[in-house]
Amino acid sequence: MLTVRQGKAGKTRRVHLTGSLVRALEPLPRPGPVIGGTQTAARQRLKLIAQKCDTTYRGWHAFRHYAGTRLVRQTVSLEHAARHLGHATLGTTRVYAKWSDQALPTALADW
Template sequence: MTEAHTYLYGAAGGALSPRTARAYREGVGKFLQHAEHAGVSVIRPDRDDGPLYARTLETQGLTPSSVRVNLAAARALYRALRWAGVTALDPFSDTKAAKDRTAAWDKRQPYSHAEVQALLTAAGPRDRVLLLLCAHGGLRISEALALTWADCEGDLLIVQHGKGGKLRRVAVSGSLRAALAAWREETVDGAVIGSTQTAARERLRRLCVRASVTYKGWHALRHYAGTRAAAQLGLETAAQHLGHASIETTRVYAKWADTSLKDALKGW
């Protein structure tokens, strides 16, 4: 029901991503489990049930972003319940998650240039392509796994279903172009990489062990691409390369790229 309502009335409409749908399913399940254990009436909730759920999530050690995702799922559930005429109440209308006290640039640091090079050295042809799609192309892992050979047009990649279902064109680096050409000889038409995100994460974990690199996840490679683009080309170009709707989202990469303070302190 929640997914149906979100599909019909949500901002993404028919472009609702599988990742968002999965997050909502898991979040709704988490709230219903909480309601059962805490004695919360789902169709006749008290006004404090929403804020109490938020505080419960925060005391479970979840990150602020995970708390927000779970609250978004619970809000989506109550929008669906009101739509279905099950209840007119919404305990989450005034519920707010606690502010994240960690600055965005202090979280999820990108891989360093040396770490990326170590990973590329340890990678086989398939993993090398996937690494470069994220580290040079700036693709999200979901976008990289969904890429097909039909989406590769010389110096450009066509991301058919980016965040929010948006299509974008991504410039290809020289090393990524060479890696794609080498890998193309070993594959057939269809997906460039394919596979699942779970399998891709496991492959990266093993690759990090071989390369003696601390595992930071696939998204840290996209952060590396953004940091490098911001440092060499400026914020606007970096935002365009990553497909950010707002340049404010890209400013975190400028923070990572700015070494002026550290460089100045070396001479103190």
């Protein structure tokens, strides 16, 4: 679990981490901010991570959209994605989670 501060109100919540993220974070010193203690520091750290991964930095919301979309596609659950992203309503999660054109036919294939 990771404690995150988010949003304009700086709400704090705990989120589950993926196995690959846990392994990637293990070498970092603790305690202290993982991504950054301020928005500017977080932005700089994420730009560096994108550069090291040889990808274009598109802002942290792009990471959230990707995570939401991937989680919905994998679990077929807006509820799981909403809880992971910290959304109070499923309507907000629908914006983040782009539906796969194949999701419905795949789900119905074995009926």
